[in-house]
Amino acid sequence: MAKIWTVWLAISTAFLLALSGCTAAENTGGQGAAGGSDFPMVEIYNTQEELLTTVEFSNALFPVQDGIVYAKGSINESGNSDMEFHYYQWNSQEDKTLGAMENIAHITRDPVYADGHLYMYVLTGSLMGNGQLHLMDFDLAQGSMTEIFAEDNGDPYNTMTVQGDRLLMGKIEKEGIFLKEYNIKTGEQKTLLRFDFDESTDVGETIRGLDSDGETISLLMYVKESPESEVQLRLDVYDLDLNLLHSMDFSLVSSDENERRQAVSHFVSAGSTVYYENYSTTTFLGRVEGNRAEKIMETIEVEGMFTMARETEPNRETGIFVNAFNPENILYRVDYATGRVEKAEFSPNENEEILSVRRDGEDTLLIQMDESGKNTSQDEKRKMYFVPLSELEFEPFL
Numbered sequence: 001m002a003k004i005w006t007v008w009l010a011i012s013t014a015f016l017l018a019l020s021g022c023t024a025a026e027n028t029g030g031q032g033a034a035g036g037s038d039f040p041m042v043e044i045y046n047t048q049e050e051l052l053t054t055v056e057f058s059n060a061l062f063p064v065q066d067g068i069v070y071a072k073g074s075i076n077e078s079g080n081s082d083m084e085f086h087y088y089q090w091n092s093q094e095d096k097t098l099g100a101m102e103n104i105a106h107i108t109r110d111p112v113y114a115d116g117h118l119y120m121y122v123l124t125g126s127l128m129g130n131g132q133l134h135l136m137d138f139d140l141a142q143g144s145m146t147e148i149f150a151e152d153n154g155d156p157y158n159t160m161t162v163q164g165d166r167l168l169m170g171k172i173e174k175e176g177i178f179l180k181e182y183n184i185k186t187g188e189q190k191t192l193l194r195f196d197f198d199e200s201t202d203v204g205e206t207i208r209g210l211d212s213d214g215e216t217i218s219l220l221m222y223v224k225e226s227p228e229s230e231v232q233l234r235l236d237v238y239d240l241d242l243n244l245l246h247s248m249d250f251s252l253v254s255s256d257e258n259e260r261r262q263a264v265s266h267f268v269s270a271g272s273t274v275y276y277e278n279y280s281t282t283t284f285l286g287r288v289e290g291n292r293a294e295k296i297m298e299t300i301e302v303e304g305m306f307t308m309a310r311e312t313e314p315n316r317e318t319g320i321f322v323n324a325f326n327p328e329n330i331l332y333r334v335d336y337a338t339g340r341v342e343k344a345e346f347s348p349n350e351n352e353e354i355l356s357v358r359r360d361g362e363d364t365l366l367i368q369m370d371e372s373g374k375n376t377s378q379d380e381k382r383k384m385y386f387v388p389l390s391e392l393e394f395e396p397f398l
Contacts, residue, residue, distance in 0.1 A: 062113075107122055118140065134150045155171070179219065179242075205221050231257050329354050333394050365387045
């Protein structure tokens with residue numbers, strides 16, 4: 001699967017740097033921030049502009065129900081990171097060390113939080129097809145880190161979601177494309193579905209997106225029937241026992257075949273709402289009506305970049321979206337059952353723009369801001385706001 005990996009690496013690296021506001025130097029070493037760290041710091045404020053805490057910002061910062069999990073560390077001689085993982089709790093202000101790993105090349109963009117545990121893919125070694133992929137279990141109550149499995153040449157962009165006690169994983173492996181399950185209570189692992197894909201011809205089927213709304217399991221599939229045919233996208237919806245309920249063509253997300261080829265950074269299929277975003281930031285927000293999806297609102301022709309808030313604990317009722325890098329600083333809340341859209345503005349200071357949004361399971365947002373048009377240097381601190389969703393004044397939009 002090296003060919004798929006190389007394409008995904010190029011497009012996802014560019015997307016993640018833009019989304020986080022990081023520069024290439026911050027991810028590959030350089031002079032380092034004040035205090036000798038190779039990563040900058042981020043100050044987190046409440047909406048009253050009171051400083052809550054300051055932590056290192058390596059783009060591995062994930063909100064959980066009562067705190068944040070973040071990584072701190074340094075760049076080693078190979079250009080990878082030696083990192084220590086921490087759990088900071090808002091109320092007690094306690095900072096626990098969970099564990100450490102060396103020679104990290106990539107940390108998954110969307111780990112999954114469930115039942116007091118954060119599950120995360122971490123790739124060590126090389127991104128170019130010969131690293132080792134680790135599925136890590138961060139037990140926040142015990143303050144520990146455990147490896148569930150490690151595999152050579154594992155794909156760091158595998159998809160992952162949680163359904164009840166099951167951690168579902170869409171995995172690209174040498175033997176094929178798999179939907180696998182890890183039971184977070186029993187530790188049992190098993191294969192649920194398999195698909196065939198020929199890397200030499202790009203013919204076959206592969207999982208591009210994975211989601212579960214608690215009642216169904218949805219797979220977004222890349223489909224190419226022959227070397228001469230165009231790439232199509234297909235949405236397959238299963239019940240929780242993996243009986244196929246229905247399939248529908250989902251190629252309407254773009255008329256450009258090259259866009260349909262891209263790896264998917266966000267995929268949501270909840271209620272009658274579906275959201276798609278690839279690593280070249282093509283997006284689609286729609287409702288499924290019968291056997292087709294219809295667009296809810298225009299997401300591509302907007303100033304800045306329309307994107308979804310990063311969720312460590314998937315919300316099955318509403319989604320939060322933002323026009324990042326836009327001076328209007330508009331947040332959108334979408335009701336997954338009805339497709340109703342509301343909007344709210346978050347602009348605590350003039351000349352600041354929202355760069356990214358993270359959301360925890362208690363409806364609190366971490367909103368990263370920066371001065372309009374400013375390229376924050378390595379030595380300068382980042383800024384985030386800790387914002388309960390209830391403090392935002394949403395009003396009807398669509």
